[in-house]
Amino acid sequence: MSVVERRQSLAEQVTLLDLVDRVLNKGVVVTGDITLSVADVDLVYVGLRLLLASAATLEREAAG
Amino acid sequence: MIHLYAFVRGLRQVEPGLEARPLESLEVVTGAEQTDPLQHGLVVERLLDQADAVLPVRFGERFRTEDDLAAAIAPRLEALEHQLDHVAGCVEVGVRIVPRREAAHADDGAAYMRARLREQLSTDELHRALAAKARDSVQTNRDVGYLVPRADIGAFSVAVERLLESHPALDVLCTGPWAPYSFAAAA
Numbered sequence: 743m744s745v746v747e748r749r750q751s752l753a754e755q756v757t758l759l760d761l762v763d764r765v766l767n768k769g770v771v772v773t774g775d776i777t778l779s780v781a782d783v784d785l786v787y788v789g790l791r792l793l794l795a796s797a798a799t800l801e802r803e804a805a806g
Numbered sequence: 807m808i809h810l811y812a813f814v815r816g817l818r819q820v821e822p823g824l825e826a827r828p829l830e831s832l833e834v835v836t837g838a839e840q841t842d843p844l845q846h847g848l849v850v851e852r853l854l855d856q857a858d859a860v861l862p863v864r865f866g867e868r869f870r871t872e873d874d875l876a877a878a879i880a881p882r883l884e885a886l887e888h889q890l891d892h893v894a895g896c897v898e899v900g901v902r903i904v905p906r907r908e909a910a911h912a913d914d915g916a917a918y919m920r921a922r923l924r925e926q927l928s929t930d931e932l933h934r935a936l937a938a939k940a941r942d943s944v945q946t947n948r949d950v951g952y953l954v955p956r957a958d959i960g961a962f963s964v965a966v967e968r969l970l971e972s973h974p975a976l977d978v979l980c981t982g983p984w985a986p987y988s989f990a991a992a993a
Contacts, residue, residue, distance in 0.1 A: 764985075765843045765847040765865045768862070769863050770861055770863045770886065770889075772863065772879060
């Protein structure tokens with residue numbers, strides 16, 4: 743397998759965690775409180791929206 | 807509610823909907839209530855092009871009033887300033903090294919352990935080589951975040967490419983450049 747092919751197969755392994763890890767698990771914490779719900783929307787649901795958005799973004803990038 | 811995005815230095819422009827307020831030697835970037843983590847992430851990534859130093863804040867930090875915000879930041883100001891100094895001019899490049907599971911095909915336990923050891927050694931060697939080209943690095947499981955000065959991104963990419971070619975038994979996933987989330991610790 744060429745380097746390019748290896749890279750492409752790996753790009754598919756970029757998961758929700760890659761994105762969520764940064765925004766939800768990393769970064770400066772000021773209050774120390776974890777916001778379990780945002781605007782009365784459960785964070786699990788917010789995460790699902792993130793998954794859909796990021797999958798679409800990845801597809802778009804793969805196509806472009 | 808005031809939503810906190812990041813601490814920055816040398817902010818050149820403030821996009822509509824955001825506010826930047828100076829606090830000692832840094833600036834605090836805030837906006838109206840934000841419920842979408844993806845939008846939070848995108849705002850922070852854009853700041854990377856608009857400021858000299860960006861310290862991302864984890865999604866979900868929100869404050870009722872400006873006084874609450876100022877009071878929460880005050881005791882952490884010194885630590886935040888140190889962290890901003892550290893990441894100034896840098897971006898984060900994520901590198902995940904995945905062995906090609908040679909170990910999975912081992913005939914017996916000893917062969918399995920030897921294969922795992924070989925995988926670990928070449929992974930360590932690779933990360934050491936990359937760490938030498940970065941200002942700092944932080945490991946989380948298989949992922950290592952490298953803090954790379956903007957000017958060195960080209961050289962860093964070339965280094966990743968070379969290592970990929972010289973280690974055919976390893977898959978290397980490189981992501982970024984990101985805002986330096988892994989170097990923005992809890993203050």
